Amino acid sequence: MTTMRAAVCTKAGGPEVLEIRELPVPAVRPGWSLVRVRGAGLNRSELRTRQGHSPSVVFPRVLGIECVGTVAVSTSPTLPDGTTVAAVMGEMGRAFDGGYAEYALLPNELLMPVATTLPWEVLAALPETYLTAQGALDALGATAGRLLIRGGTSSVGLAAATIAAGLGLETAATTRSPDKLDVLAAAGVDHPLVDGSWDIWPDGPDFVLDLVGAATALDSLRLVRRGGTVCVAGSLSGWVIPDLEPIAMIPTGTKLTAFHSDTVKGDTAMLQRIVDQVEAGAYRPTVDRVLRLDDIAAAHRRMEADQATGKLVMLP
The missing domain is CATH 3.40.50.720 (NAD(P)-binding Rossmann-like Domain)
Structure with a gap:
């Protein structure tokens, strides 16, 4: 695949500035691996970035400070292709494109490999x-x-x-x-x-x-x-x-x-403990809505109106 769909924040403004576009799939480079995004939790920090309250962010930008998925093209021997991974923070969706897309090119140090049988919509609700x-x-x-x-x-x-x-x-x-x-x-x-x-x-x-x-x-x-x-x-x-x-x-x-x-970005051990507790039924994640990429603008409206109870999750 050479192209992908992504929700691009074209400029600061209301939810309407989030546009679905066809973009080139990012090319890997040393120290970065390509992740096929299987799910991404939505966060209010992305809402504030979209509104223009993150001065360091240059538009257009694919937002999304977290995602879960599988390694599509690896540059690390510890992250073989097909590994289930999560990533959070570390300037995702700010200094470089984040999780509002079908693929994301991410620094290897952010990628947390996890062993899990959880469905993508549940796993995506956990990292951040x-x-x-x-x-x-x-x-x-x-x-x-x-x-x-x-x-x-x-x-x-x-x-x-x-x-x-x-x-x-x-x-x-x-x-x-x-x-x-x-x-x-x-x-x-x-x-x-x-x-x-x-x-x-x-x-x-x-x-x-x-x-x-x-x-x-x-x-x-x-x-x-x-x-x-x-x-x-x-x-x-x-x-x-x-x-x-x-x-x-x-x-x-x-x-x-x-x-x-940002303190716990890359903390694989902590995330694995959380995943294990969810699988055991000790923790019960609350997912408000599961949405598709085309629904990103509507999801931001729901966040902005404080209508969500629990996590909004996007499955590309």
């Missing part, structure tokens, strides 16, 4: 979402105690809930929509809450995983028990906390940390 959720819980040091997840019906929030349930944490998670409380309960959340209902733990949770981000981080510091930890690992409300005054705004003894999924 579950690596972020696991990494954020590790950053919190949350192995026992009470955990509050803000932004609980996001894909990462639901993944964190399933992991926390497996760890035996007592969990609460928030949603702005009362209609989504059942989704939180199904993910293993002990206390599904409408945002603003904090009276279940008078002393506060031991840990807060804040996936809303800039708009709620300071409020999370007030909510967590004195000496507890807040981890900001999402940016549903943006990247920047304006006028942050650490001494005035962080209670004495309370800890504020953050997690970025």
